[in-house]
Each structure stands twice: as C-alpha cells, then as structure tokens.
Amino acid sequence: MTRGIQAPGWLAKRSTVWILLVPMVAVAGLLQLFASSLVVDIYTQFCVNLMIVLALQAFMGNSGILAWTHVGWMGIGAYASGILSMAPMVKSLGVPNMYPALVEIQVPILLAIVLGGVVAALVAALIGWPLMRLSDAVGVITLFATLIVMHVVMTQWDNVTNGPRTFFGLQKFTTLWIAVIGAAIVLYVVHWYRESSPGLRLRASRDDRYAAMAVGINVVQVRYIGFVFSALLAGMAGGLWAHLITSFSPKAFYILEMFVLLAMLVIGGQGSVSGAFLGTAIVTAARQFLLQVEAGINNSGALTLEVFGLTDIVMAIFMVVVLIWRPNGIVGGREFTWPLFRRRMKPAADGATGSQQT
Amino acid sequence: MIDLEFMINTVSLGSLYALLSLGLVFVYGILKLVNFAYGEYLMVAGYAMYVLGTFTGVPWYATLVLAVLTAALVSYLTELVAFRPVRTKSLTAMLVTSFAISVFLQNVVLITISSRARAVRFPSFFSQTITLGDATVPVRNLMIIAITILLLTVLTLVMKKTVLGMAMRAAADRFSTTRLMGVPANLVISAAFLISGTLAGVVSIFWVSRSASVDPLIGMAPLLIAFIATVMGGMHSLVGAVIGGFVYGLLFNVLSITLPASLISYRDAFMFVIVILFLLFRPEGIWKGGYTEERVG
16 A cells, blocks of 8 residues: 555545545535525435435345335334334324224334334244245235335325325424434445455355355345345334324325435446445436426426426436446445555446346 | 126136236246236326317227227337347346336326326226126226237237247247347347236226226236236246236235125235245246246255
C-alpha cells in the first residue's frame, strides 16, 4: 500500500460503509442548509426507501431468491407501529371497530417502530421455515402468493387495519435526520450481515446450492436467518415510513410498490450493499425527474391528453435496458472499497451462476 | 348441490383455467421462466376486441380471430425484444424483465386508451342461456368446453406428431441436449411464446365476455389463477397444467358454495394458502412430470 491514505484496520474493514455514509450525510447536511423543504422531503423519502431496499438486499441479494414479500413486511411494520404509537382517542376515531385491547395500548413512537419491526420478524419467523425450502420458480411463486395473502389480510381485517380504507392519524416523527440515522444504522447492519458468518454461508448457498450443502451448510437454516433478519429491518423501515407519510392504505404495500423497490435493487445490482445504495439513488432521482416532466406536460396543456403512467413506462424500459446491458446491475455485485477503483482479482458473478438457463 | 348445472359450470370454468395455465406452462417448461407478463397478453387481446369492435366495421368473428392473433404477436414481440437478450443471464433478471414488461404494457394502454374500463361488444348469443334437462347454463360455458376440447386435441396432435412439437417436448426436458441435436433454440422458444399468446388470446375472449368490459388491470386475476393452477397441477408438464386448471375450477366453485359469507372475501387468501401448503407437501404438483430440482432440505 504505497498510494492512498493508509487506513486503520477498523476503517478499512468497513470502508464500504464509510464510502457510502459520508456522501449520504454530507448531502443531507447541505440540503438542510440550502435546499427547499420539498427537496428535503424527497431526500427523507429516499433515506427511508434506502432502508427498505437494503433490507431487501440483505435477503434477496445474499440468497438469490426473488423476494416479493418485503413490501408486506414494510406494511406489517407500518400498521403495527401505527397502532402502537397512536393515542387511543385517535385510534377509535380512525378505525371504528378496532379490537378494544389494541385501542388502549400506547407506547413511545421510537419503541413502537422497533416493535413494528419485531412483529414483522415474528410473522416472518412463523411462516418462513417451510418457504425457505423452495428455490427458483416455485420459490418465487410461493413468495408472490405470500404477498397476495398478506395483502388480502390487510384489506379485509378491518378490526386492525381499517380494511381497504385509509389508516390515518399517525404523528409525524420521521424527520430528515432521523431518516438519515436510520438509513446509516441499516446500512451498517446490512453490510455487517453480508460479511458475517451466516451472510457468507447464505451467499455460498446462492452461488452453488449443492456445493454449499456438500461443505455442511444448512441451506434452509441460513436462508431462514436471512429472511427473518431482513423482515425485522424492513418492518422497522416500514414504521419509519408510516410516521413520515402519516396516512396510508393497504394499496401502498402491493405489487406496484414492490416493483419500484425491486427496480431500485436490480438496477443498482442486487449482489452488494453498494449496488442497493446506488440503485436507490438513481431510481429515486430518475423517478422524481420523470414525475416533474409528467406534471409539466400535463400542466402545460401541450398535449390534449394527460400522460399518467409515463414514469412507469420509462422506468420499465430503463430496467429492461439495464438488465440486458448489465444483468447483475450497474455495480455488478461488487462493493466500493478503499482505495476506490482498485481492481479486484476475482470478478463477482453474483446471481449469474447456479440458476443459469439455456 | 351437485347437480348437472353445477357440473357443467365447473367443467367450463375448469376448461377456461386449463387453457390459461397451459399457456403459462408452455413458456415455463422450456425457459423455466414464470412469465409475469402473461396476464397482459389477455389484456392486449381484450383491447384489440374493444378497438376493432368499436371503431371498425369488422365482423365479430374476424374481431375475435384478430384479437387472438394480436395476443400471439405481442407475446412473440416481448420474447424477441426483451426475453431473448436476457435469456442467458440470471433467472432473477428474466423474472424482473417479465414484470417490467407487464408494467410497461399496462401503462401503454393506460396512456393511449384510458385507465377506466371500456365496454366490449359481443354477439348476442354469448350472453344467452340454454336449458338442458333441469339445468340452465349460459351458451358461453358450453362454447368454452367445446373450444377447450378442440384446442387440447390440436395441441396434443401438434406436440406428439410434428417435428416442432417433439422438439419442444425435448427442449422442456433437456434444453442443452436438444440444442446439441440441432434444434434451433430461438425457434423453439418463439414457438412456445406464440402458442402461449394464442392461448391467452382465446381465454381472453371468454374472460372479457363475462363482464363485457376491459380495463388495464384485467390481466392480474387470470395471471394469479394460472399461477395457482400450474403450481397445483405440476409445473413440469403440460398434462399437469391442464389437470391443475380443472382442479382449481372445482376448488373455486366448491369454496364459493361452502365458505360462510363472512369469510368469502378471504377466498383468494384461502386459495393461496392451499397453494403454499401444496408446495410444501407435494412440490412437484398433482401430476409429477420428469425430475424436479427446485427443492432443498
């Protein structure tokens, strides 16, 4: 190491986290000082989305299983934290036929958000074990089916979720800095998990299931750990999201929203934390830009018709192009490490092995 | 409860679902791709019927044929433009691509036509009923059964007797080996997508005729049904898909009758719980076709 700054051991070991954290916090600081409240709101939303995408990466990126369920964990976290944090008066107003036992509970918001994550993790723990035995197409369909089941329960269980109607009355708690701190913690934890023993074993099972089993890895077990762990994070992120948005309906936790999250992860590169970070940043920026364009076109009256859905079309095309051009995402499964742009000897072929067809 | 009317309706529902799941499995068998855009082929056919029936003077039979052809064409085009370049990449890339196509097609229709449902005209005999003994059944249901028998016979003959059919069956078993035998991969896959789209188009006629209207999200429900039916029947064989379709139709009608009114809104959740249980105890489905490699532990 002759060039670059010699980093201390603890810094070098987690250099990826620092490389991503420093710009994230710096941008937040700059926005706080100079930007309009609209931009600050967008950045807050970005940080919350980042938490969810990182949680998704923790499971999907390391296990290679396309996980549809995470928007559902987010939803469970959102509802659970909302029910726990709201005042009984507000609750009985907003959800008229909620169970009386639930109406009376009220805990501090931060505790409610953590408990929301715990509830999501408990549900994941309850249903996860059998699901983790399935891989490939059957696994995808099953997780997709699980999301539908969660959605049906959310829209129908009106004693808890107010049914398909809006669930409202949450206090606004998530500010820019709370979101930044939350994202920083999740970033650190997810990176730690990726490098930890269970994470490493999970990645081994992704790259070659049978070889991993042959060296004594309990594939179902390591997947299960990852599943519950990422449900915990996604649930807590959902709680933060709920206390940012303050009113929502089950529609916010369904297929189209999951598509946006998947787009973020897949465009950036599902194999690494850096990919999840970059993908979330790019997609958030692109979506905001396109939404502005869409609104601009509609307001200017240049066209006789209103162009709703333009954003989604462009996102879909963008996604397919990225997948054709770089099937492992822009980052391609690698992490940014210090010093930057050093060529690694082993190219990471995340996700491209094992399940290859044709 | 189990009378002639129930039986005819169940068989006709099962026939529709059998065609639906067959279309999904044709592509899955060869490419191992769960095509999330499959429902959108139905939607496209529905809109083709709407546009042709409303804005042109094309006779109804030509409208129906053109609608089926449109679905087949769109299916083929998605293969050509999107699936072919990512085919050799990871499974996740392909799945996400299929989902992106689904979002794309939905939003194209949303922009060019409308987000609201549009009425589709059908010839009057589609909605008439006929009395057989003590049963009163819609003519449509009998037509579904007849067309299903016809299509299944034709497809069986194609798959068993023609070179292309045999190549497709071989490709579904061992794709690499089939290619080594000199079968062009692109041809087989394109044929699978064309058949898949055709089946979606045929199903679309009957699906849309039930409500006589079409909206951009109409593809979602049939897609889910095809998922459930193929998983129950067995994803690895065409026979399994047909069986799964019929079993799903039966299960759906039985649940509709037996579930108490307070739980009927949870019917979809029940269906999916059944799928999940099914996968856990019998991941190969009712009809076990070939080997399965999806399961660990």
